[in-house]
Amino acid sequence: MNEVIEPNLGETLVFWICGGLAVVGALGMVISRKAVHSALWIALTMINLAILYVANSAPFLGMVQVVVYTGAVMMLFLFVLMVVGVDSSDSLIETIKGQRVAALLLGVGLTIMLVAGLGAGLSGAGTIGLDAANAADGGNVQGLARLMFSDYIIAFQATGALLITAAVGAMVLTHREYWQPRKSQRELSQDRFTDGGHPGNKPSPGVYARHNAVDTPALLPDGSTSAISIPAPLRARDDARAIDVNDITNVRRLTEGESE
Amino acid sequence: MNPSNYILLSAVLFSIGAIGVLVRRNAIIVFMSVELMLNAANLSFVTFARMNGNLDGQVVAFFVMVVAAAEVVIGLAIIVTIFRTRRSASIDEPSLLKY
Numbered sequence: 130m131n132e133v134i135e136p137n138l139g140e141t142l143v144f145w146i147c148g149g150l151a152v153v154g155a156l157g158m159v160i161s162r163k164a165v166h167s168a169l170w171i172a173l174t175m176i177n178l179a180i181l182y183v184a185n186s187a188p189f190l191g192m193v194q195v196v197v198y199t200g201a202v203m204m205l206f207l208f209v210l211m212v213v214g215v216d217s218s219d220s221l222i223e224t225i226k227g228q229r230v231a232a233l234l235l236g237v238g239l240t241i242m243l244v245a246g247l248g249a250g251l252s253g254a255g256t257i258g259l260d261a262a263n264a265a266d267g268g269n270v271q272g273l274a275r276l277m278f279s280d281y282i283i284a285f286q287a288t289g290a291l292l293i294t295a296a297v298g299a300m301v302l303t304h305r306e307y308w309q310p311r312k313s314q315r316e317l318s319q320d321r322f323t324d325g326g327h328p329g330n331k332p333s334p335g336v337y338a339r340h341n342a343v344d345t346p347a348l349l350p351d352g353s354t355s356a357i358s359i360p361a362p363l364r365a366r367d368d369a370r371a372i373d374v375n376d377i378t379n380v381r382r383l384t385e386g387e388s389e
Numbered sequence: 390m391n392p393s394n395y396i397l398l399s400a401v402l403f404s405i406g407a408i409g410v411l412v413r414r415n416a417i418i419v420f421m422s423v424e425l426m427l428n429a430a431n432l433s434f435v436t437f438a439r440m441n442g443n444l445d446g447q448v449v450a451f452f453v454m455v456v457a458a459a460e461v462v463i464g465l466a467i468i469v470t471i472f473r474t475r476r477s478a479s480i481d482e483p484s485l486l487k488y
């Protein structure tokens with residue numbers, strides 16, 4: 130177990146490329162104003178960390194990183210961002226005066242302290258490598274499985290309990306009670322008609338042959354257009370397509386029995 | 390290249406995550422920074438496992454991932470609940486709790 134394994138040139142390249150991209154992603158996450166951009170930046174960081182795990186002779190953890198972090202956790206983040214609102218961005222008002230500058234100073238100081246201390250402490254450290262440990266059980270996954278189901282069995286079962294608790298907790302936290310009884314179909318229908326609602330379907334948009342897009346208003350028998358036939362959001366944005374007068378005269382000629 | 394470079398990288402990522410927690414006001418981004426710090430710690434676990442030649446570090450990193458997944462589920466549920474009542478995901482808003 131005394132042999133020291135020198136990482137080769139390929140690993141050096143992987144480290145500098147993926148490590149650099151991971152740092153870029155982390156910085157982008159902290160700097161970008163919009164939360165969605167932050168989520169995408171940190172997904173970049175996590176994928177690069179997965180590659181670094183694989184380079185660090187932890188192929189199983191690399192795959193778990195891709196599946197759990199970039200797959201499950203980041204998608205959950207994006208999902209919650211969609212619920213909370215994609216446009217949610219930070220307010221620039223500082224509630225505590227000078228907090229941002231102090232935090233930056235603290236962070237830079239932490240970086241310098243950690244890098245200097247660890248760099249000095251690890252400068253002479255050799256590396257044993259995992260080849261022997263992996264070979265003992267026939268592979269990385271087998272070795273991890275043996276440890277997990279023997280030495281770490283208590284921790285493994287505790288994480289099982291933790292996951293169940295988390296799932297139940299999430300359901301309890303996001304559960305919403307109805308404070309009023311739900312409306313029945315009869316009450317919904319009465320609500321719809323008592324204040325003078327339209328008793329049938331609304332006219333569908335664009336019912337003549339030239340266009341069938343939803344922004345085309347329907348033509349009424351007298352040649353005018355029906356405003357309620359286009360969806361309300363398009364009406365609110367004034368996005369209804371203008372009607373060509375020639376179309377209307379054509380329709381009128383055809384309904385009066387002329388042939389083209 | 391010495392594998393201790395991985396440790397230095399993880400220190401840098403951890404510090405960036407710490408800065409994010411301190412600077413950002415959006416609860417979701419603060420949460421992402423916490424995830425970054427957990428990932429940085431995982432990277433050093435994996436590297437130490439390799440340097441010491443046994444797999445215990447990798448097992449611990451695996452457990453950290455499981456705990457992080459559970460933490461994300463609960464944390465995001467709390468954020469959604471707060472957002473539902475206060476219409477905001479800013480961490481300045483729940484400071485009213487102290488009165």
